[in-house]
Amino acid sequence: MLKSPAALGLFMALLFIVPLPAAKAQDKETPPQQAQAAEPRRGDEGLRLPPRKTVVQSLEIAGKKQDYKVTAGSIVLRNDSGDPQAEVGFIAYTLEGQPASKRPITFAFNGGPGAASAYLNFGAIGPKRISFGNNGEGPSSPAILNDNPETWLDFTDLVFIDPVGTGYSRFVNDNRELKRSVWSVDGDINALAAVVRRYLVEFDRMSSPKYLVGESYGGFRVPKLAHRLQTNEGVGVSGIIMISPVLDFISQSDSDGSPLAFAARLPSLAALALEKKGEPINRDSLANVEEYARTNYVVDLLRGPRDKAAVGRVVDQITAFTGLDRAFVERQAGRLDLQGLARELGRDRQSVASLYDGTVLGADPVPFVLSFTPKDPILHASVAPLTSVAVDFLNRTxxxxxxxxxxxxxxxxxxxxxxxxxxxxxxxxxxxxxxxxALDPNLNALVVHGATDLVTPYFDSQLALDRLTALGGDADKGRVGLEVLRGGHMFYVHNDSRAALKEAARKLYPLD
Structure with a gap:
């Protein structure tokens, strides 16, 4: 999709959570020995993660203090010969005194590929959370966990899984072919499906209602994982929640010949303008820009930059919707690339905007340099506090x-x-x-985005979901919903958006 190694490197530096693949075809390779989950065995060499550990904590849920178990441990992936291949770490939260057959269980994944599940665990839906990702919060911000009133633990048990190479999860050996197999689009899904199935068997949860939630590339994972579980692992899934996902990488290209990325990004830029004016952000307030993005904008982009009249119309409309400097828009003929936007959005304050939320600014260390790829004020600044709380929680708590x-x-x-x-x-x-x-008429799905996310813009998912025909939207009793909330890629850093996420997700679960 990207034409040169330099361009790919730039995109990777900017979009670590959701990268654009250089080659887009499905990975057809099948390793000679598929990794499968199994119990650790006596005599296994190379297994280094400690035995599982469980502690009991308490939390006030719906005005009532309740105990819950926290279990940290790993599941061993093995090949067909029974040899250990990898140890996959997890943190599980289970509410005490609930019948397993009726109590839902949710498996949570972050993205990357290469991100641990601490974002969803300690930022969004776990029973403890840390504040991060807002203006003024950086690597040295206090790494303090507090009770999370918006945890999903009141209606589902939670299992946060770290794919191999993230968190403490690791390969047992340094076999290059094994890494190439597991660190792939299809191999990743196969391994995670085996982990989910093995967890359900080991903890006697096969009869529980089962759900999947994924953020970013994790949101790309969970539809694939649900289908793999249905068809290969004998596990039915009741609901899928996709948070800030990329559903189709083809629309993420900034190529001149593919206007979809520019069209998908435009409503989020308009949402940024509304946020700066203090005006409400909702689908009604963005309806006009959405309609323009899917119609006349695409048509004029396809006319090409030699059509001066088309370029003029595009510049006029983008400037009106986004409030961006007209000269900046003209220089790019209405094709607004991410690197340029990151600096343009903060240029008047010698700052750089986060692509994960254009409202969050960080200092531009070299504002006088024209070509520069800065560290993202959200993504890179959150590494230290999230790592600190994850390590401290697992080690000390x-x-x-x-x-x-x-x-x-x-x-x-x-x-x-x-x-x-x-x-x-x-x-x-x-x-x-x-x-x-299509396979399961009782399966429901939900997509949730932040309005000012430029990495995985919400309108990109809207365009993808529009292709589901009768399986999604109002045509089939709303089996697939799309919610757009205040904030960016990690919109849950805002209390109101985190609460709205919980409310929207709760509708997919059984009532008490």
Whole structure:
């Protein structure tokens, strides 16, 4: 999708959570020995993660103090010969005194590829959370966990899984072919499906209602994972929640020949303008820009920059919707690239805007340099506090001590990810979502975005969901919903948006 290694490197530096693959075809390779989950065995060499550890904590839920168990541990992936291949770490929260057959269980994944699940765990839906990602919060901000009133624990047990290479999860050996297999689009899904199935068996939860939640690339994972569980692991899924996902990578290209990325991004830029004016952000207030983005904007972009009249119309409309400097928009002929936007949005204050939320600004260390890829004020500034709370919680609170670095964002996983294929097919999860919904009429799904996210803009998901026909939207009793909330990629850093996320997700679960 990107034409040169330099362009790919730039995109990777900016968009670590959701990268654009250089080759987009599905990974057709099948390793000679598939990794499967199994119990640790006596005599296993190379297994280094400690035995599972469980502690009991308490939380006030719906005005009542309740105890819950916290279990930290790992599940061993093995090949067909029974040899250990990897140890996959997890943190599980289970409410005491609930019948397992009726109590829902939710498996949570972050993205990357290469991100641990601490974002969702300690930022959004776990029973404890830390404040991060807002203006003025940086690496040295206090790493203090507090009770999370918006935790989902009151209506579902929670299991946060760290794919191999993230958190404390690790390969048992340094086999290059094993890494290439697991660190791939399809191999990742196969391994995670085995982990989910094994967890359900080991903890006697096969009869529980089962749900999947994923953020960013995790949102790309969970439709694929749901379909894999249905068809290969014998596990039915009741609901899928996708938070700030990329559902189709083809629309993430900034290529001149593909205007979809520019069209998908435009409503989020308009939402930024509304936020700066203090005006309400909702789908009604963005309806005009959405209609323009999917119609006349695309048509005029396809006319090309030599059509001066078309360029003039595009510049006029973008300037009106976004409030961006007209000269900046003209220089790019209405094709607004991410690197330029990050600096343009904060240029008047010698700052750089976060692509994860354009309202959050950080200092631009070299504002006088024209070409510069800055560290993101949200993504990179949140690494230290989230890593600190994850390590402290596991080591001190739970007592699951691991003598190894905790990989919140693994560059090793990210840079070695095997996108596979021959480059003729795009990576997408829309077809997996469609197939999973078609197979199970009781399955429901929800997509939730922040309005001012420029990494995975909400309108990109809207365009993808529009292709589901009768399986989604109002045509089939609203089996697939889309919510747009205040904030960016990690919109849950705002209390009101975190509460709205919980309210929207709660509708997919059984009533008490």
């Amino acid at each position: 739970v007592g699951w001590r691991v003598d190894a670095p905790y990989q919140l964002l693994s560059q090793d996983v990210f840079s070695n990810w095997n996108w596979g294929g021959n480059g003729n097919e795009p990576h997408e999860a829309v077809s997996n979502l469609r197939e999973a919904l």
